Every structure is written in C-alpha cells, then in structure tokens.
Amino acid sequence: MKFFFPDSQDQIDPSFDFASEERALHRVRQRDDRYAHEVLVHPPFDGILVSKTIVDGTRQTTGKYTLAQRHRLYRNGARRFFRLDHIDGAPLQSMGDCGAFSYVREDVPPYTPEEVIAFYAECGFDLGVSVDHVILGFDPAADDPASELGAEWRRRQQLTLELAAEFLAACPARTVRFEPVGVAQGWSPRSYAAAVRQLQRMGYQRIALGGMVPLKTGEILACVRAVDDIRRATTQLHLLGISRCDTISAFASHGVTSFDSTSPFRQAFKDDHDNYYTLDRAYTALRVPQVDGNTKLKARIRAGRVGQAAALDLEQACLRLLRAYDAGTTPLTPVLDALRGYDELFDGRCDRTDAYRELLNDRPWQHCPCGICYMVGIDVAIFRGSERNKRRGFHNLFVFHQRLQRELATITA
Ligand SMILES: [Zn+2]
Numbered sequence: 499m500k501f502f503f504p505d506s507q508d509q510i511d512p513s514f515d516f517a518s519e520e521r522a523l524h525r526v527r528q529r530d531d532r533y534a535h536e537v538l539v540h541p542p543f544d545g546i547l548v549s550k551t552i553v554d555g556t557r558q559t560t561g562k563y564t565l566a567q568r569h570r571l572y573r574n575g576a577r578r579f580f581r582l583d584h585i586d587g588a589p590l591q592s593m594g595d596c597g598a599f600s601y602v603r604e605d606v607p608p609y610t611p612e613e614v615i616a617f618y619a620e621c622g623f624d625l626g627v628s629v630d631h632v633i634l635g636f637d638p639a640a641d642d643p644a645s646e647l648g649a650e651w652r653r654r655q656q657l658t659l660e661l662a663a664e665f666l667a668a669c670p671a672r673t674v675r676f677e678p679v680g681v682a683q684g685w686s687p688r689s690y691a692a693a694v695r696q697l698q699r700m701g702y703q704r705i706a707l708g709g710m711v712p713l714k715t716g717e718i719l720a721c722v723r724a725v726d727d728i729r730r731a732t733t734q735l736h737l738l739g740i741s742r743c744d745t746i747s748a749f750a751s752h753g754v755t756s757f758d759s760t761s762p763f764r765q766a767f768k769d770d771h772d773n774y775y776t777l778d779r780a781y782t783a784l785r786v787p788q789v790d791g792n793t794k795l796k797a798r799i800r801a802g803r804v805g806q807a808a809a810l811d812l813e814q815a816c817l818r819l820l821r822a823y824d825a826g827t828t829p830l831t832p833v834l835d836a837l838r839g840y841d842e843l844f845d846g847r848c849d850r851t852d853a854y855r856e857l858l859n860d861r862p863w864q865h866c867p868c869g870i871c872y873m874v875g876i877d878v879a880i881f882r883g884s885e886r887n888k889r890r891g892f893h894n895l896f897v898f899h900q901r902l903q904r905e906l907a908t909i910t911a
Contacts, residue, residue: 499750499906500544501741502593502758503895505580506552507562509533510892514885516877517821528570534763534892535585539869542895545590545624546580547758549597550617556601556608575622593758594618594676595627595738598708602632606657611665615674623676625704627738628665630658630681632709636717638686651685655693658683658708663700679704679736687724694725698733706736715742719749726752743901747909762898766891767881771853774879774890775897776862777904782853783881783890784837786816787844791883795844804843812840817880823858824876830858868896 509531513522522530535541553568555561563571571579576592583589594617601608607629618626631654640648662680669678680702684690690707697705707725710718718740725735734755741759742749749757765780766773772780789795789809798804816836822828834851841850863871863878870889871878878893880886 499746499754499902500591500756501542501899501902502545502547502591502756503534503543503763504547504549504552504739504758504760506760507567508763508888508891510537510885510888512537516874516886519883528567533580534895535590536581537870538892538896539867540587541585541590542892542899543590544588544756545592546576546582547593547595548576548621548623549595549600550609550614551597551600554617556604558604558608559600572620575620577622579621591624592621593625593627593679594621594623595706596629598630598632598681599711599739602634607631607661611661611668615665615668618676619674625679626669626674626676627679627706628658628662628681630661630683630708633683633685634709634712635685636713638688640685641688648685651689655683655685655689659693659696662697662702666700666702677704678702679706681706681708681738682725683709684721687720690721691724691728694733695728698728698730703732704734704736706738708738710737711739715745718742719745722749722752722754729753741898743898743905746902746905750906750909762894763891766894767887773881774857774862775894775901776866777897777900781857781860781862781879782850783879784820784854784857784876785841785850785881786813786820786837787882789813792844798844809840809843812836812843816840820876820880824861824864830855833858866893866897868893870896 511521511525511531513525513530551559552562553571577583582592596607596609596614598607609629611629614629633651633654635651637647639645640651658681666678680697680700682690682693682697682705684693694705707721733753735753737749737754737757739759740757741761762775771782773783774781795804795809799806799809819828819833819836823830823833834854837854838849838851857879863876870893874889877886878890
C-alpha cells in the first residue's frame with residue numbers, strides 16, 4: 499500500500515529561531531527550506547502527488563507556485579525539484595494529476611489530454627492520471643437511466659471516460675515514460691464498477707477512483723467492493739484523496755494499492771481539536787496566536803476593548819511559561835491560567851483548558867521519534883504561525899505513516 503502526499507509547496511525553514519521568531523538573514527527559500535521527506539527521520543510517504551491546478555492554475559484560479567518555481571519544476575523535473583533522490587531508503591515516486599476538485603464548478607475540465615500529457619512528460623512524473631471531472635453527489639437511485647438526478651452525473655462520467663480514452667491513445671505517440679492511470683468517476687457502487695470495466699477495456703492497468711472525498715467510509719467500501727467484483731487480477735486501484743487508516747486493510751483486500759491525502763498534515767492547523775497525532779489518539783494544539791496576526795484581536799484592540807500592551811504581555815507570558823513548563827521549571831496551573839487568560843482576549847467562547855491539561859500532562863513530543871519533536875520541543879505543539887504549524891503537520895504525517903504500517907502489519911500477520 500503506497501501513500502502519496504499531495505504537494506502544496508509546504509516546506510519549513512530550518513533556520514527559524516523559535517525564541518526570537520526570526521529567520522536567517524541569507525535564507526533562500528528554494529535552496530534552504532525543506533520538505534517533509536527531508537526533515538523527518540525517514541520519509542513519511544512513498545511519493546508525492548503534484549496537481550496541474552496547483553502548479554499552473556486555471557483561467558479562473560491562480561496556482562500555488564510562483565513563476566520562478568513553475569519554471570524550475572518544468573526545467574529540472576519533479577525528482578530534482580523535490581530533491582527526491584537525496585534521501586535514503588526506497589526511492590520516492592512522483593505522480594501527476596489535474597486537481598479536478600478545483601474546477602468542479604466548471605462545465606468541462608480546463609485542460610486537454612495533450613496539455614496534461616505535456617505537463618507530466620516535462621515534469622518527469624512516474625505516474626500520470628487522466629483528465630477527469632468530479633461528480634458531486636452520491637445516490638444509487640441515479641443508477642436508473644430515467645432518473646432526472648443522474649443526467650449531469652452521467653454526462654460527467656461519460657466525459658471522464660472519453661478523456662481517459664483520448665489520454666491513453668495520446669500517450670505512446672509522445673513516448674512518455676510515466677505510467678498512465680485512468681480515472682473512474684461515479685455516483686454509486688454500480689456506476690463506479692461500470693466506469694472501471696470500461697477503463698480496463700481501454701487497456702488501463704492502474705485505475706484511480708475519484709470524487710470520493712465527501713463520501714462516508716461505508717459508501718467508499720461499498721464502491722470498492724463493487725469494483726473488486728469486476729476487477730481483473732492485474733488491475734491496481736488508487737483512492738484519490740482518501741485516508742481512513744482504520745479501513746485501509748479492507749481497501750487493500752479489494753485491490754487498492756495506493757491512495758493520497760493531505761488530511762494528516764492539514765489537521766495540524768485546520769482541525770478544531772485533533773491537531774497533534776500520536777499512535778493512538780490526537781491532541782488539541784496550544785493556541786497562542788500572534789497579536790499582530792490575529793484579525794479578531796486586532797479589531798478588538800482598535801475598538802478599544804482590549805489594550806494592545808496587555809495583549810502583547812499575555813502573549814509573551816504564554817510562550818515563556820510554556821517553555822518553562824517544558825524545561826520543568828514551572829508547574830502546570832500558571833501555564834493553564836495564562837493560556838485561558840490570553841484565550842479570553844481574542845475568543846474565549848470555547849474553554850480548551852481540559853484539552854490543554856491532557857496534552858501538557860502527557861508531553862507526547864518528549865518521546866516522539868519523528869526527528870522534529872526532539873529538535874523543537876514544545877513549540878511543535880503550539881498553534882502559532884506557519885513554522886510551528888507545518889512542523890506539527892510533518893510530525894502528523896510521520897505518525898500517520900506509522901499508523902499505516904501498524905494497520906498493514908495486521909494484514910500480513
Ligand atoms: Zn514528532
């Protein structure tokens with residue numbers, strides 16, 4: 499089972515000083531900043547997934563890459579750009595896709611198969627996913643051809659299949675080195691199975707199931723089971739955007755050999771509660787936002803409801819006390835009081851004291867082997883600014899990878 503991590507140019511600056519919150523004077527982002535696979539003790543994934551929409555944008559959206567980054571990726575190829583060959587262990591793979599969720603509101607995908615093949619070939623990916631159009635909906639009742647509901651869904655599925663046929667036909671002509679991956683879109687177990695059957699007939703041996711991100715685990719499993727019924731023994735399945743660690747062994751038993759997901763990383767700073775992973779649970783990170791960076795707090799300061807000096811004092815007291823607690827020079831209660839006091843300034847509606855007490859009592863970062871926690875200590879558990887938040891995201895990827903290995907070991911055991 500291979501795990502691919504979708505790239506969004508998430509890197510950390512190793513020169514960042516957590517005490518002064520300053521960076522090295524001569525830092526050059528592309529040269530000095532580091533990806534997750536470069537800073538953890540071992541890569542937390544088997545490969546990276548790069549979406550064309552993230553790199554190039556569409557007519558409606560801008561990508562996440564600067565012009566210089568785009569040029570460098572195209573010129574050097576993904577292996578050199580992501581420094582995939584600079585790490586020990588099994589070689590990391592690269593996969594390209596279109597990023598179909600970012601154009602889901604459009605009538606048709608913004609790229610032709612030719613454009614996408616050129617992107618994959620220039621970037622030198624190992625795997626290239628055909629052009630697809632996501633179906634936003636799940637309802638087996640739409641299997642009835644007379645169903646009003648299914649008309650647009652059927653159009654999108656048909657379009658995705660036609661684009662997959664064009665994509666595959668255009669691949670050998672350009673003597674591409676990537677392995678083509680066909681995408682199946684559907685709205686029910688039966689419709690996914692029908693799409694996979696057609697993709698197999700076209701000649702695809704690797705098929706990605708798309709549009710499943712909003713589905714419940716049971717619905718995904720039902721689709722994968724239906725697909726497995728018609729799957730040729732040589733066909734390998736990829737789940738796009740799915741990470742349900744506890745069902746991964748069930749997926750594996752139905753021919754799923756790879757998947758991708760950003761959620762372990764993003765939960766570090768997007769989730770309300772589950773921000774810091776350990777093997778068996780997740781903790782709430784300690785919120786100490788910057789006075790300068792928090793719009794709500796700045797508005798309250800402008801309105802005269804909070805004094806700026808008092809806010810800055812509380813912010814610094816929280817950071818100082820957290821570090822002292824990590825060093826064992828202060829007890830827990832003053833730390834919790836400071837966090838609660840600061841929290842009341844900018845939000846206050848949700849009292850996180852119990853969650854913070856659990857995290858601070860357990861100090862999970864002190865015995866985490868990921869390579870980041872050991873280096874930065876309690877700062878990895880502080881919800882504040884991208885250098886801390888992304889490090890926690892990388893740590894989560896490491897733990898997710900460990901959970902995955904543990905889960906997979908139960909299959910082979
Ligand atoms: Zn860690």
